[in-house]
Amino acid sequence: MANTEVNKKTILIADDAEINRLLLKKIFGEEYFIEEAANGLEALQKLREMPEIAVLILDIMMPKLDGFGVLEVMQKDEHLRTIPTVVITANNEEDTQIRALSGGATDVLTKPFSSQIIMHRIKNIMTRREAEKLAEQNRAYKRELRLMYTDEKSGLYNKNAFHRYTARMLEKNHHKKFLLFRWDIDNFKVFNDWFGTEVGDEYLKKIGDFYRKYGKQNTALMTYARYDADHFVCCQEAEGFNPEAITKIIDEYMGQLKNLDFEYTPRVGIYMINDPTLDVALMCDRALLALRSIKDSYGKRFAWFDDSMRESMIEQQEIVNEMEFALKDGQFSAYLQPQYNYDNGRLIGAEALVRWKHPVKGDIMPSKFIPLFERNGFISKLDEYIWEQICILLRKWKDEGIPLVPISVNVSRRDIYNPHLFGNILALLGKYNLDPALLHLEITESAYTQNAEQLVTTVNLLRSHGLKVHMDDFGSGYSSLSMLQDVPVDLLKLDMRFLGNDYKEERSGNILNAVVRMATALQLPVLAEGVETKEQADFLRSIGCLRMQGYFFARPMPTEEFEELLTSVNTTSFLGDSFVESIEGSVNFLSFSFQSALLFNSFVGGAAVAEYDKRNETFVTLRINDQFLTEIGTDRTQYMERGQSVFDYYENENKQIVLDMLNEAIATDKEACCEVLTRVTKKSDEYRWLKLRTRLLVASSNRHILYVVVENITCSKEKTIAYEDMVEKLTTLTNNIPGGIGIFEVADKMQLVYCNDTMAVMFGYTHEEFMQKFANSFIASIHPQDREVVEKSFSCLLNEKKLVENCKYRQICKDGSWRWVNMYGRLMAVDGRIPRICALIMDTNT
Amino acid sequence: MNSEVLKNAGIDVEKGVTRFLGDRQLFENILLTFLEDETFNKGKNALKKEDYKDLYECIHTLKGVAGNTDMTQLFRTTGVLCDYLRKNQTVEVKEVNSLFNEVEEAYHSVLAGIIAAREV
Numbered sequence: 001m002a003n004t005e006v007n008k009k010t011i012l013i014a015d016d017a018e019i020n021r022l023l024l025k026k027i028f029g030e031e032y033f034i035e036e037a038a039n040g041l042e043a044l045q046k047l048r049e050m051p052e053i054a055v056l057i058l059d060i061m062m063p064k065l066d067g068f069g070v071l072e073v074m075q076k077d078e079h080l081r082t083i084p085t086v087v088i089t090a091n092n093e094e095d096t097q098i099r100a101l102s103g104g105a106t107d108v109l110t111k112p113f114s115s116q117i118i119m120h121r122i123k124n125i126m127t128r129r130e131a132e133k134l135a136e137q138n139r140a141y142k143r144e145l146r147l148m149y150t151d152e153k154s155g156l157y158n159k160n161a162f163h164r165y166t167a168r169m170l171e172k173n174h175h176k177k178f179l180l181f182r183w184d185i186d187n188f189k190v191f192n193d194w195f196g197t198e199v200g201d202e203y204l205k206k207i208g209d210f211y212r213k214y215g216k217q218n219t220a221l222m223t224y225a226r227y228d229a230d231h232f233v234c235c236q237e238a239e240g241f242n243p244e245a246i247t248k249i250i251d252e253y254m255g256q257l258k259n260l261d262f263e264y265t266p267r268v269g270i271y272m273i274n275d276p277t278l279d280v281a282l283m284c285d286r287a288l289l290a291l292r293s294i295k296d297s298y299g300k301r302f303a304w305f306d307d308s309m310r311e312s313m314i315e316q317q318e319i320v321n322e323m324e325f326a327l328k329d330g331q332f333s334a335y336l337q338p339q340y341n342y343d344n345g346r347l348i349g350a351e352a353l354v355r356w357k358h359p360v361k362g363d364i365m366p367s368k369f370i371p372l373f374e375r376n377g378f379i380s381k382l383d384e385y386i387w388e389q390i391c392i393l394l395r396k397w398k399d400e401g402i403p404l405v406p407i408s409v410n411v412s413r414r415d416i417y418n419p420h421l422f423g424n425i426l427a428l429l430g431k432y433n434l435d436p437a438l439l440h441l442e443i444t445e446s447a448y449t450q451n452a453e454q455l456v457t458t459v460n461l462l463r464s465h466g467l468k469v470h471m472d473d474f475g476s477g478y479s480s481l482s483m484l485q486d487v488p489v490d491l492l493k494l495d496m497r498f499l500g501n502d503y504k505e506e507r508s509g510n511i512l513n514a515v516v517r518m519a520t521a522l523q524l525p526v527l528a529e530g531v532e533t534k535e536q537a538d539f540l541r542s543i544g545c546l547r548m549q550g551y552f553f554a555r556p557m558p559t560e561e562f563e564e565l566l567t568s569v570n571t572t573s574f575l576g577d578s579f580v581e582s583i584e585g586s587v588n589f590l591s592f593s594f595q596s597a598l599l600f601n602s603f604v605g606g607a608a609v610a611e612y613d614k615r616n617e618t619f620v621t622l623r624i625n626d627q628f629l630t631e632i633g634t635d636r637t638q639y640m641e642r643g644q645s646v647f648d649y650y651e652n653e654n655k656q657i658v659l660d661m662l663n664e665a666i667a668t669d670k671e672a673c674c675e676v677l678t679r680v681t682k683k684s685d686e687y688r689w690l691k692l693r694t695r696l697l698v699a700s701s702n703r704h705i706l707y708v709v710v711e712n713i714t715c716s717k718e719k720t721i722a723y724e725d726m727v728e729k730l731t732t733l734t735n736n737i738p739g740g741i742g743i744f745e746v747a748d749k750m751q752l753v754y755c756n757d758t759m760a761v762m763f764g765y766t767h768e769e770f771m772q773k774f775a776n777s778f779i780a781s782i783h784p785q786d787r788e789v790v791e792k793s794f795s796c797l798l799n800e801k802k803l804v805e806n807c808k809y810r811q812i813c814k815d816g817s818w819r820w821v822n823m824y825g826r827l828m829a830v831d832g833r834i835p836r837i838c839a840l841i842m843d844t845n846t
Numbered sequence: 847m848n849s850e851v852l853k854n855a856g857i858d859v860e861k862g863v864t865r866f867l868g869d870r871q872l873f874e875n876i877l878l879t880f881l882e883d884e885t886f887n888k889g890k891n892a893l894k895k896e897d898y899k900d901l902y903e904c905i906h907t908l909k910g911v912a913g914n915t916d917m918t919q920l921f922r923t924t925g926v927l928c929d930y931l932r933k934n935q936t937v938e939v940k941e942v943n944s945l946f947n948e949v950e951e952a953y954h955s956v957l958a959g960i961i962a963a964r965e966v
Contacts (some may be wrong), residue, residue: 016907017885017907018879019876019880019883019914019915022867022876022879023876023914026867026872027867089910090906090907090909090910091928093932093934111909111913112916112921115864115865115866117865172900387933402853419963488925704928
């Protein structure tokens, strides 16, 4: 039963007595449609089935479910409770009326009622209901409007609203001059990532408050809004506007909000509106250009838009207009910058960089179009084009038998999010039938921080198919160092421009050092790009970063030139070409300076600066010169691969010897030294003897930096060992001869410089006693009657140059008795020194 | 129908017609409908069973109808009985019966009046 007549409402009459219903039907039948119910349940049923019922007339006394019951049910229902209900009852008791009203009835009438009165009451209720509905609709409409035009989080206008209202304001006030200023929160995305979107939203709300406050405090006409994620705009009367003041106000306000460690410097771009009929969006763009112009500058806080910016905008627009065609036309090409291993001079690869040669404008700098393409997404097409060009090149070289090196290509942030990326790359490799190892992918560090999960998935996928991935611009983004553990990457590219130049010498040396060491610990190869001087190259090498790329070696070059490089036999051609020397420099073992490098590298012998961690018993070199490697018998590449741990080269007790030396040096703060046996490489059987001398440079709790000098003493050590060996043999021999052996020096006295044990024992003495008694004057041990004989014998040997002489004599024993002995003497080689006689003394009766 | 007869039976015809917005025909039809109304009989049965709750409901309904149709006497007596039943938890049988008799009298009077008026 649909209402076909517009605006005719429906009334439901619920009363069990037919007569009552008839009466009411009579009263209302003309103006309204009537529905009837004879009991509470019927009434509810009809209410639910017919949402067009505008009013319910409800009797209390009904079977099945009475009026109160109906009211109760209605109250619980979201829709039903909005239907106005007039209760009529024959019971004129107050408590019935109260119960009805408190049960939700709109009105109560007692029977018998006046027909007129009830008619008017119902009518009034209807009208009020209508009005309410309309008001609600209006409210909803306004809310819709507000949503369309308001930014929820800050409570300010959104972009669209701003455009509209500003245009209107400008039109109304065309006699006044206006300007538009725009500012933003740097790195709001990062802010959200770090602190969570809740905090970010709170921030936005506070900025909304700021604006509202500003608007109230200022009498000038204005509109303001949140314009895109983290930009805010305001269009204001130009009169009385002071850019410094506004910057300060924003600064102060934001400073208040800054209770987190988030650096924020407000920058304001301002556009003076000369033509108020211009599209407001365009005005905002111009303010943005002004803002961008000072984005990275430290000093300037605000900037006015001027025409040169407009030109750059026009330029950008032109680039955008021409980019598609340029791509098809082949105006983009890949240039290659070689990468070298500085230690052995070998060419190890190249990075592909895009160049744009415009037929009219000439060479267009990548800095002019790369950021733009990244913003508008064109970069993906360009990247794919370059990848294909490289694949074509690699294929060509392979076919021509030219020796290949892997080429690195850039993969922009946008490409990572392209679900077809993986497929496209594999397709390219397949199309040109290339080994995936030939194509390396460079992904900038900031891509890793923004959407790590997706990136990790994609990168893992690529690597699992044999492609290598480099993290580009390491150090320029916001990644944490621990991220490197989880993030799959095959090589870190360190940009010298970030890590090498902006800081004081010492600091940058230490940072680079730390990064290289960390990479080594994670077994991550590193490559330094942007290497521009020999100093930098030498320093990098000394800390273990051997792979390099930069102007010092070669500029990016056309592929034909690179091809020549590949085909030329002499791959070390770059070495020896350019020398950049500087004059000043202090002797700082971890600095770039030329002098210290010279000193370290050539002057000192085998030397290293190393760090000793007492607790973990590790000893790792931070910097080593070439001689160090020569002394220990390895080359830099091998050494780097081993991880620069000194202890790796020592086995067993030798390691302990070194440890003892280190501890001594630390304890005494003096030079300590030791001699150790070391194996040259883990596999070989070649051993060396090294003399190590060390001295403490810097001490701090558990870690100490020491200077170590190394000398290969294998030869002399071997001699010493042989010598000691000989001495031992000789001693054994002499002690086993059944006779006394003595060596005499005869100057004015007869001196015994050596005798064996037997010599003493024969006469009842210990070796000590004997030497003590007779070393100085041997003649004292001879029988006085025989002394002449012995002296004669000796002088024969000495003067008459007889080699051998013997004689018989008596020698004293400890117990006082005399013993007859034979002495066989021999003159030993003179050699410019005091002559020596070697004598064998034996019992005569033997 | 004859107004005099109805008036004598305890029906205020003028008021009633006015109540029905001047539609005399409708009013008279409704009176005729009332002849078939079973409410009173239900009430009488309830009284016999001493089901005072049921009795109350019937009398209450009857009162409503009487009010809407301007059966003044019936309206008044049913009102008295209703009040009594509502106000007294425990009911005195004698009193109830007495009040009910008044109702019955008024009721029959009305019925008779309608029938008589119909003939005319």
